[in-house]
Amino acid sequence: MTTSSRPDSYRVRVLTVSELKVETSPALERPPLVSGICFDVCAGETVCIVGESGSGKSVTSLAIMGLLPKGALEVTRGSILIDGEDVLSASETRLRQMRASKMAMVFQEPMTALNPVQRVGRQIEEVLRLHTSLTARHRRNRIMEMLEAVHLPDIERIYRAFPHELSGGQRQRIVIAMALILKPKVLIADEPTTALDVTTQKQILNLIRELQQSQQTAVVFITHDFGVVSEIADRIVVMNRGRVVETGTRDQILARPSEDYTRTLVSSVPSLVPRHRSDPAAHKVLEVVGLGKTYEKPQFFGRARAVAAAKDVNLTVARGEITGIVGESGSGKSTVARCIELLIEPSSGSVMLNGDDLTKVRARDLHSVRRRVQFVFQDPYRSLNPRRTVGDSVMEGLINYGMPRRDAFGQSAESLELVGLDRAVMSRYPHQFSGGQRQRICIARALVMKPELLIADEAVSALDVSVQAQVLTLIDDIRVRTGVSILFITHDLRVAAQICHKILVMRRGEVVEVGDAMTVLANPLHEYTRTLIEAAPGRDWDFQNFRPIHAPSATIN
Amino acid sequence: MTLTQLATSPPATGPDRSVNDPPSPSESFARAQLRRVFRSWPVRMALGALVGLVLIAIFASWLGTSDPTELSPGARLKGVSAAHWLGTDSLGRDVYSRAIFGSRVSLVVGLGAATISIAIGLLIGVISGYSRSADAIIMRFMDGVMAIPGILLAIALVSLVGANLLTVLIAICIPDIPRVVRLARAVVLSVRSEPYVEAATTLGTRFHVMIWRHIVPSTVAPLIVQGTFIFASAILAESVLSFLGAGIPPETPSWGNIMADGRVYFQLQPGLILFPGLLVSMTVLSINLLGDAMRDGLDPRLSGRL
Secondary structure, eight states, X not given: OOGGGOOGGGGOEEEEEEEEEEEESSOOSSOOSEEEEEXXXXXXXXXXXXXXXXXXXXXXXXXXXXXOOTTTEEEEEEEEEETTEESTTSOHHHHHHXXXXXXXXXXXXXXXXXXXXXXXXXXXXXXXXXXXOOOHHHHHXXXXXXXXXXXXXXXXXXXXXXXXXXXXXXXXXHHHHHHHTTOOSEEEEESTTTTSOHHHHHHHHHHHHHHHHHHTOEEEEEESOHHHHHHHOSEEEEEETTEEEEEEEHHHHHHSOOSHHHHHHHHTSOOSOOOOOOOTTSOEEEEEEEEEEEEEEOOSSXXXXXEEEEEEEEEEEETTOEEEEEOOTTSSHHHHHHHHXXXXXXXXXXXXXXXXXXXXXXXXXXXXXXXXXXXXXXXXXXXXXXTSOHHHHHHHHHHHTTOOHHHHHHHHHHHHHHTTOOGGGGGSOGXXXXXXXXXXXXXXXXXXXXXXXXXXXXXXXXXXHHHHHHHXXXXXXXXXXXXXXXXXXXXXXXXXXXXXXXXXXXXXXXEEEEEEHHHHHHSOOSHHHHHHHHHXXXXXXXTTTTEEOSSGGGGTO | OOHHHHXXXXXXXXXXXXXXXXXXXXXXXXXXXXXXXXXXXXXXXXXXXXXXXXXXXXXXXXXXXOOTTOOOGGGTTOOSOSSSTTOBOTTOOBHHHHHHHHHHHHHHHHHHHHHHHHHHHHHHHHHHHHOHHHHHHHHHHHHHHXXXXXXXXXXXXXXXXXXXXXXXXXXXXXXXXXXXXXXHHHHHHHHHTSHHHHHHHHTTOOHHHHIIIIIHHHHHHHHHHHHHHHHHHHHHHHHHHHHTTSSSOTTSOXXXXXXXXXXXXXXXXXXXXXXXXXXXXXXXXXXXXXXXXXXXXXXXXXXXOO
C-alpha cells in the first residue's frame, strides 16, 4: 500500500495512545516496562510496532485491550482512546462489550488461542451470542460468510472441526475470523505469523490486508520481522526498552532511519543475496547417501502404517564449508540432522564421516564416535541444564572423555573466549544470560570438543534479528578460524543465504533441490524452491542499503 | 476493578511478594526461591514448631519428665496438678511424660517413612521412566497397590507379622511408595526429553552418569515436597494404627497409644485425648504448611512471578 492510494476515511483517527506508562505493581525499584508511548492509528491504516524481545510491544498491546495481568502490571500514566472512548477508565463490563465489537486481538499461537475441546464453529458463534441478538440461523449464516471471507476451503466441514484437525494456517484463519466477525474498529495482531511457515505467512498477511481494506479496520501489527513490516506497514513505530525510538511512514523508517538503533535493526535483516560459493574440489567431510527414516505407526487393527519422515536423502558437507538444509515444518530436515548425530537410528542409507560409516557403528562404540559430531540446538533456554553452572556444562564433554578437570577448565575458558564471552561466566548459571549469550555458550560447548562436523539445528531461529545477525557472523567467523564444517538447518531461506555455501531444499521428507547457494537462489529449478523464495518476506526491499528493489528479480541476481 | 483504580490502589500482595532483592551472582533459581519462601511468617512459625518438636524429642529425659511406663495404681485418672502437669491415665502413668516421649515415635515414624518410601520410590520411578518394558509391569503393579486402602493394608501387614516399630514403619511406607514412583516417573519422563539431556547425549555422557548428573537432580525439589506430605501422613497413620490397637505395642508411649487408652475415659478425663490430639494436629499442620510453601516456591508457575 502506498501513500497515494489512501482512501478518504484514512484520516479518521480510531486509536490514540498518548504518554502511556506501564509499571509493575507494586512499583518495584526498576524502570517502568513502557513509558512515554505515543502513537495513533487511523481507519484502514496498518501501523507496525517493531521491536526486539523485551521492548514492551506486547505490554503495549495488552494495555490497549485492557488485558494487563491484574495485580502485576498497571498503567500509571497516559490514555488510550478507541473511537474517542478511554479504555483505561472504562468499567470491566464496558471493556467486555468493547472487546470483539470495537477492538479485537489475534495472538501468535493459534492453537493455544482456541479452545481445544470445542468445535471451531461454536467458538466463533460464542462471540455472536455474547454481543448480538441474532437468531441461531442468522448467526450460522454470518459465520459461514466469515469463514468464506477468510478463504477457508470446505467451510461446512471446518465449521464442525476441532482445532487440532486443522493446520496452523487454517487455525490462524479461524482466529482472524473470530476477531473480525463483529467488524471491530481496531485489530491488534501480536506476531500473528511468527509461528507459521513462510508460505502460510504470506497468505495470512494477504488475508489481513484484504479484510482490512474491505472493513476499514485500523490494524496494529506487532512483529520483530522487518521483512513482514516492509510488506504491510503504512507507518512504523520502532520500540526499544519500553520507549518509542522512532515513528514514521514505512519509507521514512526503512530508507532514512534517523536513529542509530533503527539503523542497526533494519540493516540486521538478512537478505536473500547469497554470499558464498561452494568449492567443488574441497574434501568432503560428510557424505550422506540414500538416508531414510520411517516411523511405524501402530494401527489398532491390521498392520502398522509406515510414515516416512525422510526418504532417500543425499548430501555432502565439504571441509570448512556450510551446507544448509532449508524446509518448512514437517519437511524432515531435523530428522536428517538427528540421524547424522545418531540421536535416532536411520532406517536406511549410510552416513560417512571422513570415510567411516556411522550407521555401522555398534552401540558400545557409539561413545567414541559421538565427540566427532557436535550439535547446537534450537532453543537456547532449554538446551542448557538450568541446575549446572556454565562451566560445568561446557566442560561436561571433555570430562566425559577422560580429560582432567583442570585441563578441561582451561580449554572451556578458551572456547568461551572464542565465542566472545568472558571466562568469568563459567561460575554463573544459565538463567543469568540472554538468549543470544546462551546460544554462544552452546556453540562454545560444541566447539570445545573439536568436532569434525558441527550441526546447527535452527540455531538462530529463536533469536532477535540483531542478535541473530551477530550469531550468524560468529558462526561464519568460527568456521573461518577453526575450519570446522557445518551442517546448518533452518526454515528461513534468508538466513541460509547469509552463511551457506550449499543449499538443500526439502519438502515432505524428500530433497527437491540441491546445489550451490548462488545457483539455488538465483536460478531455482524446482517450483517449490521458487514458492519459498517468493514467500520470503521483504524481498522487494534492500535492507542493508536502505532502499527498495524495484525489479523483484534483482534480489537474487 | 478498572485499570485506573488499580493504578491508585495499594498493592495487594503477600509478604513474600514484596521481597525483591536480586540473587547473588552464583545462586541457582531454586535456592533463591527457597530463601524467599523462608521469609514468610507462617512458614517461619511452622519451622519453629518443628525444630522445637525435634528438640523436645531429643532432650525428652531432661524436660521434667518421669518414666513414661511407670504404673502407679494409686494415682489413676488424676487431673492436672503440679506433680502431673497433664494428669494421669487409667493406669496412673504420667500423661505429660508419655506425650513428650511419644514425640520420639512420631518423628521416627514420620522421618523413616519419608526417607524409605522416597529412596525406594525414586529407584523404581527412574527405572520405570527409562525402560518402557519395565514401565508397563511396574506401573500396573503400583496401580494394584494404590487400589488397596493404605490403613487396611497396614492393619493386615501388622497383624500378619506382629506389631513393633519396624513393621509399623514398613506398613506405613508401602502405600506411599506408588505415589513417589508416579511422581519420580513423571519427572523423569519430562526431563529425559529436554534438549539439555539430548545435548548431554551428544557430548558422550554415559547412561549412569546421565541419570545421576541430569535426571535425579530434577526430581529433588518435587520429592522433597512429597516427602513432607508423607512425613505428615505417616505421623497420622501411626496414630491411627496405634489408636486402633494395630500399631506400636501399648506399653511404648506414642500419641496414638495415649489416645487409644484415653478413649474409654474421655468424658472423665478429656485431656487424655485432647493433649496428644493437639500435638498431632500441630505437627501435621506445621509440616503441611512447610510442604505447601516449598511447593509454591519451587514451582515457578505458582511463585507469583511474571
